Amino acid sequence: MFFNEEGMFRLDEMVAEQPTFKKIMEDGIITDAEIEAQSNLVLDLYKKLETTFTPEQLKLIGDTMIETAVLQAAYQYKELQELHF
Numbered sequence: 001m002f003f004n005e006e007g008m009f010r011l012d013e014m015v016a017e018q019p020t021f022k023k024i025m026e027d028g029i030i031t032d033a034e035i036e037a038q039s040n041l042v043l044d045l046y047k048k049l050e051t052t053f054t055p056e057q058l059k060l061i062g063d064t065m066i067e068t069a070v071l072q073a074a075y076q077y078k079e080l081q082e083l084h085f
Helices: 011-017 019-025 032-052 055-083
Strands: none
Touching: 011 019, 011 055, 019 032, 032 055
């Protein structure tokens, strides 16, 4: 589910498959309203997590989300770095 056949984390693929991402990208222009709507959706999901999981589970979820964001940022910086060389 989270990994491809080569064992690589498939975050980009999962994002591209998300209906919310497809809707945001359908006209090729990302608006402030779309960003705000997605932000509100994410905040609602975080609030749902807080009422569903124990503090230990929330820490694991939070750590996983943060490290996933670090991985995504590292990929992006690596791509920019490769453009300069």
